[in-house]
Amino acid sequence: MRTTILSIFLAAAITAAGQKYVGGDISMLTKYEEAGVVYKDKDGNAVQPLPFFKEQGLNAMRVRLFVDPSQDNDKGVCQDLNYVKALGKRIKDTGMAFMLDFHYSDTWADPAKQWTPDAWKSLNNEQLCDKIYEYTKDCLSQLKAAGATPDFIQTGNEISYGMLWGTEGTNENRCYTNSPAANWTRFINLLLTRKSSSTASAHPSLPC
Numbered sequence: 712m713r714t715t716i717l718s719i720f721l722a723a724a725i726t727a728a729g730q731k732y733v734g735g736d737i738s739m740l741t742k743y744e745e746a747g748v749v750y751k752d753k754d755g756n757a758v759q760p761l762p763f764f765k766e767q768g769l770n771a772m773r774v775r776l777f778v779d780p781s782q783d784n785d786k787g788v789c790q791d792l793n794y795v796k797a798l799g800k801r802i803k804d805t806g807m808a809f810m811l812d813f814h815y816s817d818t819w820a821d822p823a824k825q826w827t828p829d830a831w832k833s834l835n836n837e838q839l840c841d842k843i844y845e846y847t848k849d850c851l852s853q854l855k856a857a858g859a860t861p862d863f864i865q866t867g868n869e870i871s872y873g874m875l876w877g878t879e880g881t882n883e884n885r886c887y888t889n890s891p892a893a894n895w896t897r898f899i900n901l902l903l904t905r906k907s908s909s910t911a912s913a914h915p916s917l918p919c
Contacts, residue, residue: 732808734764734771738790741798761805771808774798775868776850778828782817792850799859811854811861814868815843821869826879839875840900866902873898 740760750760764772776795780788795811802809814820817828831842854860867874873886873894886898 732771734769734773734807734810736773736775736812737761737798737802738773738775739787741794742786742789761801761807765805765807769807771810771862772802773810773812773865774802775812775814777814777817778846779817779830782829783819785818788818792853796854796857796859799854799861800857803859808862809859810863810865812865812868813847813850815846815874816868820867820874822871824879825867825870825872825874825876825885827875827877831875832878836897836900840903843875843901870898875901 737760744760750758750763752758752763761772774795775790776792777783777788777790780791799809799811815828816826818824818826820826827839831839834842851861873884876884884894884897886894
């Protein structure tokens with residue numbers, strides 16, 4: 712049986728039916744706190760950010776996840792799995808929904824740049840699909856074990872023109888309206904993240 716991440720979205724859609732969510736991205740919260748940032752209410756009183764956000768009516772928080780952010784010197788690119796596990800658990804413990812944003816990159820991923828993680832660059836397309844599956848499954852398993860199971864999952868970040876293009880600067884694998892059909896097929900296969908037929912039976916469903 713081949714399992715895809717699409718099942719995650721179906722489950723989330725059923726669970727979220729009739730429920731409204733409001734929140735924001737707090738990926739930098741831990742770093743801000745480590746730097747000594749103090750959050751205050753309108754009267755100048757110091758507050759604990761997550762409980763305060765909930766008191767103000769927010770009920771969901773988003774956190775981004777990079778594959779290996781140590782490859783980037785940007786201070787905003789720091790969210791590895793251990794970082795996300797800790798912050799995700801804080802979100803869940805506060806009673807809010809946790810939205811996980813898989814960047815599938817070592818650095819910022821957006822419509823202008825979707826670079827493949829350094830450790831994955833040598834993989835062919837089939838191997839890359841397997842790697843995404845294994846990486847996603849491992850991340851979700853570890854998050855679940857840490858008490859930080861995501862309520863929502865964003866597969867890729869701002870993937871309007873595809874994702875995992877390859878080495879920085881390459882023009883291959885981008886998905887524009889005039890791109891080769893093969894680029895779109897590759898993109899779809901990456902989103903499905905299914906195991907190749909030779910290994911699919913050895914892997915259970917994603918823990919979501």
